Amino acid sequence: MCEICVSPVAIPMDSPPQITLETTPEGACAVLRGRWTAAHLAPPGHWVPVQSALTRTQALGGACAWDLRALHRLDHTGAQLLWNSWGRHWPEHLHLLDGQRAMLERVARFSVAPPPAQRSSAWGLFLQLGAWVFSVADHGAGALRLLGQLALDLGRLLRHPLKGPWRDISGHLYRIGATAMPITALVGFLIGVVLAYLMSQQLRQFGADAFIVNILGVSLIRELGPVLAAILIAGRSGSAITAQIGVMRVTEELDAMRVMGIAKGYRLVMPRAIAMAVAMPLLTVWTTLAALLGGMLASDLAMGLTPAYFLTALPKAVQLSNLWLALSKSVVFGGLIALIGCHYGLRVLPNTQSLGQGTTASVVTSITVVILVDALFAVLFKGIGV
């Protein structure tokens, strides 16, 4: 090593890599100086001259001798650069030190082309399409199995209610429900304010100021409250469910549970699904109340509609069936978000990349499903409450 790193002449620490062509009695000789290491070759100010000097010496062909003895330091990157520029065989006239020879020999021995990477072809794309179809079918089967298992587990809970995982359920209820209250209230309130301001401008043109109560009441209670809460919870708790279960897969906790004979459906999926199905309607009411409060304040400020009038007009404008529809919708949303979160969490592979993909897929899928199911409810119950 000392032969490589200590040259006979003292050279400053940051001496750049250099090649000088010298004429000796035996002919041309390329003399290498400086530090031929990755860090010193990489700056463009060093790399460009070295590259052009190497091309010049290559043009001389085999007639050129190489002298590496004055090198300050040579590392594997520098050695590889030289070896490649020699066309991967030893030059005829080469002067070098033992350490440098050992390094170049190692580079020479190990210089092989990497195995070809997989290339995509039309046939490969066709196969990918097939694999995609199978994976969709697999997702469907997995979701169905999860749903069936949940039904069985609920039956077991009803038969032996005292042995149920109640502590898990209450923990999830707190984490999914109670801790989500500030953010859902804030978002609901702001949406209520925005909606009321926009509506008030339109309604004033027709002199129909009082109808703001009907518009806000129906839209917030029947649609926006449940959907807003569901989307927020899908982003907040659906992703958390996938990440929790996915991490348990990565750290082999799921396998540990299985070895202990603890059913993951009963202890992981069902408590989350129950907690979500209970928390979701409560959060929907909470979000709707915050949104109505925002709408009420904004209508007072923008149109001078007193809160007292708002509150007396609201029950007349909105039928009670709207509230029941909203609550039943949100129970379904909650169950679906929990099941989708668990579904993707259980499919995570034991690596971190798969964990990230699973979490993203879980959130996107649950938000899409919430909106799809909401549209389905709107079509099925179009005659009720409006």
Place this chain on the structure above:
Amino acid sequence: MSGPAAAAAPPVVQIDKLWSVFRADGVDAVIHQDLDLTIAQGELLSLVGGSGGGKTVLLRQILGLETPARGSVTVLGRPAAELGRAGAASRVGMLFQHGALFSAFTVLENIAFPLRELGTLPAALVRDVAMVKLQMAGLDPANAHKMPADLSGGMVKRVALARALVMDPPLLLLDEPTAGLDPDASDAFCTLLRSLHRELGLTVVMVTHDLDTIYEISTRVAVVADKHVIVDAPVREVVAFGHPFVRDFFLGGRGHRAMGLLHTRPDAV
């Protein structure tokens, strides 16, 4: 590596009166107290100590990942805190306990990453260098396009070693290099380390619990106990040191079995 040149060279790592303090629940936990350690060029130093004794913290201090509460850590003539700047890979290589391979990259991309980050070297040269390092670490070229998730524990360590060495840093740090490897694989890893140490003239600092590894390859052993380095000497002298931890560690049941290596292996250090 030995001889007048190495003796005259400045130490690779110099730790002076180091204090490492962590604050947890309002209470200061002192990990290191007035810890001194000097590591010369070309040494293969094993850091030994009880669990939670601050070996890994010491390694992280050398890497500049922790900040000294008091005292100083100088690596290659510069404060350790400056290590994390651009070009760090050419100064120090680190093999993390679990490899810390980038899971989104293939094996070859992982190894080539520090070189590719330099930005100017052509892709073909970077690929060639990474292939050489891959094979120097004892891996088959056929593994080049595998993902880290598809590798066994021993292969992950080898890929991580290849990545740590890709820019030929003068200092290599290893955290539990043989933990989780089967005896065959750890023997192979030790042989690989010893040959790399000899061929590249590296300075190696390694945290380990594995007595076989300590006896087999280290030129010096530093024992971290009671918040500082209690002894820092070749392994034969360390074994003779009369401290309860050293006695339990080296002369317990496992220690006696591994000590057999000292007597039976003619090539042991």
